[in-house]
Amino acid sequence: MKTRVTEMLGIRYPIVCGGMMRVGRAKLAAAVSNAGGLGIMTALSLPTPDEVIKEVVLCRTMTDQPIAVNLTILPTITPVPYEDYARAIVASGVKIVETAGNNPQRVMPIFKEAGIKVIHKCTSIRHAKKAETLGCDIISIDGFECAGHVGEDDVPNMLLLPLAAEQLSVPFIASGALGNGRQLAAALALGADGINMGTRFLATQECWIHDNVKQAMVRGTELDTQIVFRRLRNSSRLFKNAITRELAALDADPTKTFEDMKHLASGSRSPAVFERGELDAGTWSSSGVMGLIHDVPTCAELIERIVADATEIIRKRLPAVVAD
Numbered sequence: 364m365k366t367r368v369t370e371m372l373g374i375r376y377p378i379v380c381g382g383m384m385r386v387g388r389a390k391l392a393a394a395v396s397n398a399g400g401l402g403i404m405t406a407l408s409l410p411t412p413d414e415v416i417k418e419v420v421l422c423r424t425m426t427d428q429p430i431a432v433n434l435t436i437l438p439t440i441t442p443v444p445y446e447d448y449a450r451a452i453v454a455s456g457v458k459i460v461e462t463a464g465n466n467p468q469r470v471m472p473i474f475k476e477a478g479i480k481v482i483h484k485c486t487s488i489r490h491a492k493k494a495e496t497l498g499c500d501i502i503s504i505d506g507f508e509c510a511g512h513v514g515e516d517d518v519p520n521m522l523l524l525p526l527a528a529e530q531l532s533v534p535f536i537a538s539g540a541l542g543n544g545r546q547l548a549a550a551l552a553l554g555a556d557g558i559n560m561g562t563r564f565l566a567t568q569e570c571w572i573h574d575n576v577k578q579a580m581v582r583g584t585e586l587d588t589q590i591v592f593r594r595l596r597n598s599s600r601l602f603k604n605a606i607t608r609e610l611a612a613l614d615a616d617p618t619k620t621f622e623d624m625k626h627l628a629s630g631s632r633s634p635a636v637f638e639r640g641e642l643d644a645g646t647w648s649s650s651g652v653m654g655l656i657h658d659v660p661t662c663a664e665l666i667e668r669i670v671a672d673a674t675e676i677i678r679k680r681l682p683a684v685v686a687d
């Protein structure tokens with residue numbers, strides 16, 4: 364497949380595995396990149412900037428294909444030394460970075476000076492346009508369907524993508540509840556130069572998380588997500604479980620503040636979920652693409668299947684629609 368994104372990034376297929384806190388480690392990134400997509404490690408999954416360099420070195424032992432690191436800039440309880448992480452990413456030698464969360468302005472000079480291509484992920488056209496003016500090379504458009512931070516505008520990709528096609532000059536990729544070949548073909552038709560997936564890659568062989576979580580992705584449907592932290596204007600789409608129900612109840616009670624909720628959403632609960640497979644012990648981001656997840660393939664099987672199905676649609680079904 365050839366799009367502006369495959370050309371710019373030097374990858375075979377326009378499929379990116381988005382940064383995933385605690386999940387996006389070297390093995391998964393290498394598997395995605397070896398399968399022809401772009402694998403991304405998540406910087407803040409590592410406790411220090413030096414550990415990011417080690418993770419990239421480890422990933423390099425598993426693939427010679429392009430790989431990237433995600434740097435998510437969000438308000439945190441403990442301040443994060445973002446510039447130090449950015450410098451470590453440069454030192455690691457990766458040539459592609461995914462930024463997300465807030466405006467990436469503070470780290471852009473560090474990346475641009477090193478000749479790094481920056482993919483900025485955002486949930487609105489106004490943020491996408493801002494990122495374009497800051498020099499971002501590719502925009503990843505996270506529609507309201509996406510896992511994790513959905514923004515506060517609630518505009519889905521069926522509308523965001525054609526708006527991006529009208530208003531952006533740089534290439535963009537579609538992100539949010541994507542997982543199959545039909546959706547890749549549709550994203551390309553809507554003007555995107557590729558797709559980004561998170562939840563679909565949770566249910567792959569090379570993803571290190573507990574099998575219980577992968578099977579929850581297989582069993583889950585398009586209805587099994589819950590948006591929490593709406594009232595705090597930090598809306599996040601999570602896998603619906605006992606904790607997200609509790610969070611939703613607290614969110615609906617105007618007397619409650621983040622202080623009343625933070626123990627439930629704390630990252631310290633994540634080992635119970637991801638390492639021990641206790642599905643009601645914590646929260647994790649997921650999207651309704653669960654309805655389209657029916658198995659736990661290798662990354663190569665998944666990517667080949669998506670590309671084959673999209674190619675078939677583009678070559679056969681769509682031309683037939685306009686045949687004379």
Ligand SMILES: Cc1cc2nc3c(=O)[nH]c(=O)nc-3n(C[C@H](O)[C@H](O)[C@H](O)COP(=O)(O)O)c2cc1C
Pocket residue numbers: 380381382383384385386405433435462463464484505508509510511512538539540541559560561562563565647648649650651652
């Ligand atoms: C478990 C999980 C953790 C995530 N953590 C991050 C993160 O730390 N930073 C980030 O930019 N995006 C994060 N995301 C969002 C993904 O990179 C991607 O944008 C999103 O998953 C796309 O929606 P989808 O899951 O429907 O494919 C996470 C997603 C998941 C599923």
